[in-house]
Amino acid sequence: MSSTRSYSKTTIRNMLLRKIVHVILCCCGKMSHKHFIPTPIFAFQTPDVYLVQIHTKLETQVPLVRNRAFVNGEWISAASGKVFDVIDPANGKIVGSVPDMDASDTAKAIQAAADAFETWKHTTAKERSYYLRKWYEVLVKHHDDLATLITAEAGKPWKEAHGEVSYGNSFVEWFSEEARRTHGEILASPTRTKEMILIKQPIGVAALITPWNFPIAMITRKAGAALAAGCTCVVKPAEDTPLTGLALAQLSQEAGLPKGVFNVITSNRDHAPEVGKLLCESPLVAGISFTGSTAVGKLLYKQSSSGVKRLALELGGNAPFIVFNSADIDKAVDGAIASKFRNCGQTCVSANRFLIQDEIFDVFVDKILDKIKTLSMGSGMDHSCSLGPLINTAQAHKVNTIVLDAIKKGAKVHCGGRPASSLGERFYEPTLLTNINESMMCYNEEIFGPVAVCIRFKTEEGGVTIANSTRQGLAGYFFSNDVPQLWRVAKELAVGMVGINEGIISTAEAAFGGIKESGIGREGSHHGIDEFTYTKYMCFGNL
């Protein structure tokens, strides 16, 4: 568990050592500016990336670990001096400690972003594209380090962490390209003496609050778009995975992003509400982009109404995964495994309810059971593992509660159904349940764990009705080989994204987002930038 504490003697000793190494390296000329790219508009900063790596070796073997937050191009502590620990969910060991920042620290980051916006908003699209491309190149250079860091703090299996780094980096690449395509419009004027033009302008400071399940991608999907639009950012990563956010900051510094443009503050769960409130209410913040639970999303919605802030919400899902009689069952099973067990089920677009048509129900259950039995669970650092731990003990407890509730109400357990305690307190056995009914938590709630539940239905209409019987509407999937049915069902599913004969739908080119209580707005694609721009109408008269 994370805890709040002041600097330990070891940390102070390491800080002193850092200073000494800094002086030595400066004397040897190893930290000279010549290692860093020139920036067309802003003055150089002095990234201490090499120092960090040396410092890192003193404290831990995990690369890119930073122990301070990043505000206005500087690495800072909380004003209170408090820090909290970041835990490796596979073994409970401390990976690093970061500042436990409160509202007063947040105010400094907001001010830095607001000051930087005055310059950043005047950059050209081409300049912003250049900076993002540089950042992307640095991120690619550190691909392995980022993946190792993600596995260390999020527990994600090594291969998946690598996949996430590619996915996360792809948003920076994508928005470096999209930056140059934020065009305005010339309208056909109804009057000879007037010309009418629409231009896109950046909204201002964007506050980005992100979850732990995709520590890099959930930040870059927002920040790439915000920076491309000409906004500056204050990022508040999740308390379970702040180190990847700080690594992104370090690499943005190495890429030469001007100071104050990309700020990352860290705070523990106790301080998150006050930090969030200030980000929602500060007149210096123009918009909030949040990914996380529906409950917190609703709170931020309320809080940001006072200043009529621009709001983008990417919240929880309860994805149906329908398999119709005509489907290729083997492909459906492969899609089901990929969708359900990615990140140990901790993905907002994970299949939550498998709805299987009567005729093929038994064969689907047999085949998915065979596949589940091949999944290997263990530390994400073990390259052969396909399932890692859950993020924390609260999540492990929640998954167990959902399964026990289903068993109590009559569910049949085909495999798993209990914590994998021999591996550690955050591991849960991959589980398959049938005999599901609508009174069960697993039917109504986002499970966010490695638990597959199969529900039988008879008709297309019946299956779609069950699929839509939720207030969540993020992703939905179905497998069918009946062509008219493909179009009918894709239109009927009440979700923002549909996988048709496909279990993995995420990519930078796609418009990611939900409807109903799953969110507002879209991330990725060319629509992603819209969340961070205003459309301004200009009317030139008396021409």
Ligand SMILES: NC(=O)c1ccc[n+]([C@@H]2O[C@H](COP(=O)([O-])OP(=O)(O)OC[C@H]3O[C@@H](n4cnc5c(N)ncnc54)[C@H](O)[C@@H]3O)[C@@H](O)[C@H]2O)c1
């Ligand atoms: N849609 C998604 O991508 C996604 C991601 C993670 C979790 N979830 C869902 O959320 C559930 C809980 O996970 P979680 O605890 O990480 O989500 P959360 O909503 O509690 O946390 C997400 C982010 O919001 C911050 N936060 C928490 N309380 C806040 C507040 N009052 N004001 C401002 N920021 C606040 C957290 O520090 C974190 O950075 C999961 O079980 C799952 O159902 C969804």
Ligand SMILES: O=CCCC(=O)O
């Ligand atoms: O969990 C939320 C995001 C997952 C994704 O982008 O595929």
